[in-house]
Amino acid sequence: MAFTLAEIAARFGGRVVGEPQVLIRQVGTLERAGEGQIAFLANPRYRAQLAATRAAAVIIAADAETLTARPCIVCDNPYAYFARVSQLFNPDAVAVPGVQPGAHVAAGAHIDALARVEAGATVEPGAVIGAGCWIGAGSFVGQGVALGEGCRLHPSVVVYAGCRIGARAILHSGAVIGADGFGIARDGERWVKVPQIGGVRIGDDVEIGANTTVDRGAIEDTVIEDGVKLDNQIQIGHNCRVGAHSAIAGCAGLAGSVSVGRRCTIGAGAIVLGHLSICDDAHVSADTVISRSIRKPGTYTGLFPFDDHRSWARNTALLRHLAELADRVRRLEQQLSQKDPPHG
Amino acid sequence: MAFTLAEIAARFGGRVVGEPQVLIRQVGTLERAGEGQIAFLANPRYRAQLAATRAAAVIIAADAETLTARPCIVCDNPYAYFARVSQLFNPDAVAVPGVQPGAHVAAGAHIDALARVEAGATVEPGAVIGAGCWIGAGSFVGQGVALGEGCRLHPSVVVYAGCRIGARAILHSGAVIGADGFGIARDGERWVKVPQIGGVRIGDDVEIGANTTVDRGAIEDTVIEDGVKLDNQIQIGHNCRVGAHSAIAGCAGLAGSVSVGRRCTIGAGAIVLGHLSICDDAHVSADTVISRSIRKPGTYTGLFPFDDHRSWARNTALLRHLAELADRVRRLEQQLSQKDPPHG
């Protein structure tokens, strides 16, 4: 598979600068791309690599166009453009349909003729699996689960009974959808389990990373709307709602009944405490704990800064005495104002 | 299945206010429950929903009893009461006994006649599986593992060799019990692995969430006592002991050789550093790092507050200069006391 720069621009837009007949066969990085490879510049951190790149061509924004003599495609959003070009050269693998020998498919499961179920996968009664779905080895699709068209479950994905997933979902290995939410009521010394009778509803075009967990609702459903992207090792508690086209980075967690708006981003390791709401277009930085609701779009941060251990120890010891420090400043202010009254 | 309010109160206690013959078929939320559904009020956050609820009845504490005209059951602990009512309407699924075709059960495994093992599950020699156990698809029960009566292993649970689990455990998908603890000794440039020859001992009535890991001990066992509840994505290091009826929320971690007392709670994302002890009835807030032992019951917190990014940046820059700020205050105090000596 090979396309000229001109053909790529005809397909995806953008302006070709330099030789339009350069032939492209694959994508590459500015640092290592060579003949036949197209690279991109999106992160200014890598701007210095532009001068030395040997890429056959570069996808670039107008403001950096003059920094290289290589053939370019100039466009507004080089990273998204690059994503599309890479999709062109690296199309998704397509499932060869068929339930493989060694798959455990219940009599009452409905599997589209154009879906594939690998050996070692389990599909339970009442599950409905759409055309073009591909259920990986060792994956489990519980009773009454519905999967839209073209879903990819990589090996060892678990979808508990009754969950519903839209079209074109990608679920990576170890993802668990629909386990019981953490619903327990203290009663004297013991805990009483609250049955988790809600489900999980996932929209279209959602991707869920490896070992990410999305719990089923306590009474009503947990909801992941269209186009949401979840990285690895994320925990989504029961009855959360994640708004359309929001993205959450690795190791983040939403406690129970959290509502995240549309087009939000949540950074790596961030936590949102229970029952809080985050409005549309809010951005939570890495490692930030959201401890009250956010009602205004913007970026919110609560990352505690690191230092060399010795400086950290000296400064941090004072943190526990901040109230006293503030009191001392207040006393100084009082002393000075007594000495030096406004009308003195 | 349907019960009147009077029948429910006869079973679980509490005082019926309003029509005792109202028929209940399921639980619901204050916001959405309708005919035949009973809701509850436990979290004051939802008090405002009481006025508008269309629930057939509400489980409520005495102090909120007057806030609604709906039929009520008034009781001391509405959330625990609700849990029991929900269990009544939503009993656990019961396993139809039998080793299913496609299960890999070793000759030397002892599986009670009343247990069920799903296709694709593996049970190794010497494992003992009690009555009423249900081993999900793709789960693994290692050599010599003992499972008490009525344990539920959802799909894709792994229990390494030699671990012992009490009665009525619920293990969610992706939970891994008994993997090697992180025992490595630095020797020059390299690490030498310390064999992890202890096991994991889990008491009765323990629930372990999806993708939670409990490591086996280095020499002696890691211990999870009766009634402990662990949410998803938790890491319990080797040789930890978690006391009876403690509960740990998602994404938390205990490093090695940590001891947590009885009836403790540990919040989401909290970490307890290695070799520390937490006494009975201590409560650790979300995202708090416990860096010294806790010897007194109470609530402990170390959550760094978030802010809009700009305010955060301004305040946080000063954190690294806190020692200097304290020095400046000390100098001001000295200057003022020289000017204004106590006997001046």
Next chain:
Amino acid sequence: MAFTLAEIAARFGGRVVGEPQVLIRQVGTLERAGEGQIAFLANPRYRAQLAATRAAAVIIAADAETLTARPCIVCDNPYAYFARVSQLFNPDAVAVPGVQPGAHVAAGAHIDALARVEAGATVEPGAVIGAGCWIGAGSFVGQGVALGEGCRLHPSVVVYAGCRIGARAILHSGAVIGADGFGIARDGERWVKVPQIGGVRIGDDVEIGANTTVDRGAIEDTVIEDGVKLDNQIQIGHNCRVGAHSAIAGCAGLAGSVSVGRRCTIGAGAIVLGHLSICDDAHVSADTVISRSIRKPGTYTGLFPFDDHRSWARNTALLRHLAELADRVRRLEQQLSQKDPPHG
């Protein structure tokens, strides 16, 4: 299996103090070891247990030698010495070769005659599995994966297509190697997926903990060098490089394109933000977020201290007003210097 102290010292070095013919059959802890068991003292925290130990012998450093009357082996690095002695008494289980019935092995997979593949495991076409490898139940080895000699994949490990792993790797259950990195490009409201066409390359003698995830590269490979040890629940983003003999504790995360040097340690729950570098021999404390590159060996910390909830609340409220506090101190300094000019 039993060895005298003299035989152990002949094998591993060190100096025997006391009866050299004491017979040792297993390792134990200072607290609980008895006849036939050898304990060790490495962590000063456990020094007090030395007086009361009933261990048959103790591995100890010279500076603690006089604190016990028990037979000893005195050596420079008691913990590493203990690790080797424990390996002697607790050798790794060795796989009995053979593809077991119920394993799903593709026609085009190359499995060494001395490897073992358990029932329920899947090996895809083009995978190459070296001598002495042991592929656990329910594990998945994708197309074209290469595993060096003596690798142990515990049950439910997933290795995506094209990843290469060196000799003697230990992968614990739930580990996922080679899932797609989190590559998404915002385009208007939606995200465009960036195909992840790089792989994962893992060196020799690497151990990867339960439920840890190592993502494949976006364009080039993610690299884990020789001798790296990863604990449980860790997330390694796409295109990271972890240098030889570094160790990372549980629940830590590396965002994308992070480079960690050789012989580093990263504490539990720590996070390194994207595109940053950490030099050789740097040590990151638990729960620390690395937000700029580290260029000098040393220990770096950013752990926010905890307190009882009330003290925490009082001190933390002031954190958000630190800039104002600094302003007030500055004003006080100005007032005082006006009153008391340097040449006053």
